[in-house]
Amino acid sequence: SSFSQSSVSSQNSRGTKKKWFLEEDVTLVACMVDLYNVGIYNANTGFKVDYLNKLERMLEKVLPHAMLKAKYNLESRIRTLKNDWAIIYHMLS
Numbered sequence: 001s002s003f004s005q006s007s008v009s010s011q012n013s014r015g016t017k018k019k020w021f022l023e024e025d026v027t028l029v030a031c032m033v034d035l036y037n038v039g040i041y042n043a044n045t046g047f048k049v050d051y052l053n054k055l056e057r058m059l060e061k062v063l064p065h066a067m068l069k070a071k072y073n074l075e076s077r078i079r080t081l082k083n084d085w086a087i088i089y090h091m092l093s
Contacts, residue, residue, distance in 0.1 A: 018073055024066055028077060031058045 032055065035041050041051040052070035059068050068074055 020077060024063060024068070025077075025081070027059060027062050028055075028068075028074070029081075031055055031062070032078075034058070 035047065035051055035054060035058070041048045041054060052074055055074055056068060056070040059066065059074075
């Protein structure tokens with residue numbers, strides 16, 4: 001099962017690239033929804049500046065061995081998910 005696998009990294013030209021697993025994606029989205037519902041980190045244009053650090057701390061509690069960092073891991077994955085879902089959203093509308 002992919003849920004029990006540890007994170008695997010592969011080398012690319014810019015450094016180490018993290019491989020994301022389904023459990024990590026699901027947890028990331030769930031934590032973002034929780035942050036949004038609490039309302040503390042909401043802004044008119046999305047989330048406030050410090051939300052990535054809070055998200056990192058939330059994920060550390062749920063996925064302690066994933067070692068996800070706000071600046072590179074979370075920022076990059078959120079950008080990727082936005083791009084992927086934008087394509088699906090446009091296909092459905």
